[in-house]
Amino acid sequence: MSEIVIETQNLTKRYGEIVAVDNLNLKIRAGEVFGILGPNGSGKTTTILMLLGLTEPTAGSARVLGFDPMRQPLEVKSRVGYLPDQVGFYDDLTARENLAYTAKLNGLSRPVAQRRIADALERMGLADVADRRVGTFSRGMRQRLGVAEILLKHPQVIILDEPTLGLDPEAAREFLQIIRAFKEEKITVLLSSHLLHQVQAVCDRVGLFSHGKMVLEGTVPELARQVLGGAYRVHVRAVGPDLTQALHKVPGAVSAQKLDSDLYTVEAQEDIRAEVARAVVQAGASLLSLSLEEPSLDEVYQRYFQGVMAV
C-alpha cells in the first residue's frame, strides 16, 4: 500500500444554512489519479479550495502531503499545483512574463525560474508563442499555460478543477494525454469533472459527489458493480424459443432481460460471453450475434442519480 497524500476527516463546509461539503472522508494515495465526479454544486470546488487552504472548513480536518492546509497553507501550496476552472492570466503580459510572476511568488531564483519556464513552455508546446501577449491566446492555449505554470513548481500533487471544460475535442484529448504523462511521472492527480468518459479514460479511482457527500468511491468497474449490479453486459441476438429463463441460469449472470423478439441482455460480474453462447445453443436457439458492453461511468452516474431521484 503506498503512502496517503491527501486525507480528509469529516471535512465539512457550511455557507449559512447550505451545506456545501458534508462530513467528507477522502483518501488519495501517492501516484494515483483520482476523479471527483458530480453535478454542479455538489461540493467539488469547495473541497478543492479547502485542500489548498483557500477556504476555511467549518469542521473536520484535512491533510495534504502531511501538512494541514489551514495552518501550513504555504507548505501545501508550494508543493501542490492547482489549475482552477476557467483559469485566467494577465492579458497584457506575455506567457513568459506571466510565468515569471508565478515563479517569483514561489520564491524561485532567477536562473532556476528561467530554466523551468523555458522547459515548461516547451513541454506544453507554447515555446513559439512564449513572448506573445496572453490576450491573444485561445482557451486551449490558456489551459496549457495553466499546466505550464503548475509544472514550474515541480509539484508532488496536481489538482485540476474541470480542466477540459470548454475545450474542443482535440484539445481535450491532448489534455488527457497530459494527465496520463503526470501519472507516469508518479505525480498524484486530483481531477474534478462532470465529463464522465474523460474521467473514465484517465482516472484510477473515482469518487461520486452528491450534495456535499461522497456517495460512491472506487474504480469504475467497482462502481458499476455497486450501482448497476452487473458491470458487464452481454447483448445476445438469437432466433428460437424464449431464452430469458435459460440465460438467467448461466453461471455468473446477474440478470437477463428480453428486449425485443430476438434480442436479450444479460448483466454479469465478468465477461461470460462463452457461457452465454453455450446456453443459447443448448436451449435450441440459433445464435445470430453476441457482443459485450463494458460498463461506462455515464451509466453509473445516470443510474445512480435516477435512483436518488426515485427515493
Add this chain to the structure above:
Amino acid sequence: MKPVREGSPWRGLWAVVAKEMADHLTSVRMGILEAIVLLTAAVTLYMALQNLPSGTSEFLFLRLFTTSQDPLPAFVGFLGFLVPLIAIALGFDSINGEFNRRTLSRVLAQPIYRDALLLGKFLAGLFTLALVLTAIWLMIIGLGIFRLGVPPTGEEVARGLLFLLATIAYGGIWLGLAMVFSVRFRQPATAALAAISVWLFFTVFWGMLVGLIAQGLAKGVFNQIQLELFLARLSPNTLYAEAILAFLNPAVRAFGPLVPLQLIQLQWAVPTPLPLSQSLLLVWPQLTGLIAGTIVLFAIGYVLFQRQEIRA
C-alpha cells in the same frame, strides 16, 4: 479557537509590489493622469512665476506652490483634486480586477498569504503615487531654481518635503478607500463610482452639512465655530488643506473656520513667520490624522479581503 498560521504573511510581498508597480507605470490610465499632473504643474508654475511679488525674497520656493492667478487656483489647489483622482484610479480595480480576470484564485494558489497580495497592491499604489508626486515636486523646485536664480534654503526644502509627505498621506487615504471598494464590489465601475461619490461628498457637500449641523446643535456662537471646525476635520480634505497651509505658509499660527483648498493663498498677516518646528507642532494632529485614516481604511479592506470567498 483559530489555528495559528505558519509561515511569513509577507512572503511574496515584493514580487507583488514589483509587478503591480510595473503595471501601474506602463498603463495608459496612469499615462493620462501623469500628463494632466504635468500640465497642471507647468501651467501653475508659470502663473506663479509671473505673479511672485517683487522685492520679497522670503520663502520664494514655497510661493511657487501657492501663488495663483485668477481664474486658476494655485498648484496646491489642483492637487486637492488630482491626488484623490490618481489614488482612486490606482486602487479601484485592484482586487475585483483580479477576480474578474480570474487570476485571483491562481495567484492565491501560489505559496503566499492574502496579506502579501493586498499590502503589495497597496504599497505599489502608494509608491507609484509618491513617485509621480516627487517627480513633479522636483521639477517645480528645479525650474524654480532655474528661473529665480537662487537655491532654496534648508527650511524651504524641509517644508517642501513635509508638504510632499502630507500629500502622499492624503493620497493614501483615497487609495485605501478605493481598495476597500475594490474588495467590496465585484464590478470595478461600481467601486470607482463609489469612491468618487465619497470624494464628491466631502468636497462639495460636507462643508454645507457641517454648517447646518453646527447651527442646529450648537449653543452660542463660539460653540458653533468649535463644532464646525471639529466636524470639518472629519473630512480628509480639511486635514490636508490645514496641513499644507501650515507647511507652505510659515505665517499661519492657528486655523480659523474652513479654508477651502482652492482659496489657499499666502497671506502675510503676521509679520514674523513661525519656525518649522512650531508649524509642524501646529499640524501634527492633522498629519497623524491623515496617516491614521490611511491605516484604518487599509485595515477595513484587509478584514473584508480575508473573509472573502475567492471562488467564482
